[in-house]
Amino acid sequence: MSLAPLTLGTAGHIDHGKTALIRTLTGVDTDRLPEEHARGISIELGYASLELPSGRRLSVIDVPGHKRFVRTMVAGATGIDLFLMTVAADDGVMPQTREHAAVLRALDVQTGVVAVTKSDLADPTAALSEASELLPSAEAVPVSARTGEGLDALRAALARAAQSVPSRADAPGPARLHIDRVFTIRGVGTVVTGTLWSGSIGQGEVLELLPGHRRARVRGVQVHDQSLAVAAAGQRVAVNLTGIGVAEVSRGDVLASRGSGLGPTHLIDAQLQLDCDPPEHGDRVQIHHGTREAPARLAWLGGRFWQLRLEAPLLPFAGDRLVLRQIAPPDTLGGAVVLDAHPRKHGPSRGLTEALTRRARGEAAESAGADSVGSSAGAELPGVRSAAESAGADSVGSSAGAELLGVAGAEALSESALELERRLREAGAEPPGDSELDRKDLAALRAAGRAVRVSRGLHYHADALAAIRALVIDLGARNDGKVTLAHLRDELGTSRKFAQALLEHLDSERITIRRGDEHVLRRSRAHLEPRNPP
């Protein structure tokens, strides 16, 4: 039997005994918050590790069942390999049993076990048959967390299910960890946790934090509270990061290998797989990907192909699964597969349908990274990075630097100015404060047109600023010409302070004009229409 890592996620209606069952199986009470104990319900995701009779250890994510917390359930279920659905013997299949089953289907989590819980309270027969109807391919086992009955049979069923699922540990791809928790430990610093979807994370590695493309060094890695040199995909991983403050990272961010090709996108071409009637062109829905979510308009592209026009960026690769939920009243509509993570804004056409059909069949040899370069009108933040990287930020030494900068500007620059330029380029959306920079070098960079003073004490590399300017124009174009500080801050993954300085600078450049809390693009609307209208 393979002992490669796997993650198990609970599912099921509120009060159907998920947390009690995990506590009985693992000894861990996954309800940590005082409010969870006071209300007797789970609110946040909970974590434990479960050892099966074979010695195999599963990472466990316990999700809340309350209907108001389905989005938390989705964030927990993303990245799991198998499910443990609970159905209470005295209650049977209920609305969130169905909704959680729909989320698992949308995420293509096909393997798992049903525990018919509380079988000390009622005859489990009816619940067993309802469960088998809902999830026909899963074994259903009657159990009681109170008496311990059925637990050995449940462990054995879980072991069989685990054996039939391939682990992601061997799947190729860069490291991708969708962050679900961020905290600090005194003396240790910032720690993020999540399920590692692919790749591995090793101590000492330098990774990238998205969407802001910030670098972070891995100071330590833990799995099941044990420090490891390297953590493999398919399990819950805690990563201690240096170079990133706890306030600079949040749930929904992604920790990825450098150069993974992942980048924020506002447009996704996808194939929908809905459990309900097809949506209408223009419908607004909530899209969940990883531990992140965003509202989007649906634009029909022909057949089951739709373009998702997102109101906030997501970070997918082609081939990833999305969950679509109705906004009001909230309900799960079904799933979608990402076919193009960085398409142009477009409508239906015969060529497109053919291309998407090929992608849906897995025929197009597609690299999400290559695909993302400059093809999108929406996802320009990668520009902040690609502007830096395409100019070879890593390799700008004094001589290479002169070549890249063009002779005119570079000849006048000293080595320290070139080094400074490299730092500014690398900093992207969040440059170092001027107190850390040499004034003489900065002045030389400004004179050479390589650095721009955005506010007192704040310089940006000219390329980074150009990319940010393009981003603001695109953001405005998608939002009636308006850009807010919060919007730009989120888009850049930067702090309020920097977003404000940038918008004020763009006001002074007459790109935008401030009206109350909004900065409005000065150019005419016509000019700002999307570059590739449907």
Ligand SMILES: Nc1nc2c(ncn2[C@@H]2O[C@H](COP(=O)(O)OP(=O)(O)OP(=O)(O)O)[C@@H](O)[C@H]2O)c(=O)[nH]1
């Ligand atoms: N008699 C009996 N009670 C149980 C059993 N399992 C759980 N309970 C009780 O049912 C209640 C709800 O259990 P939880 O484990 O909190 O349910 P949950 O599914 O985690 O609930 P949410 O996370 O809020 O969706 C608690 O009072 C448990 O003690 C069981 O097997 N037998």
Ligand SMILES: [Mg+2]
């Ligand atoms: Mg619970």
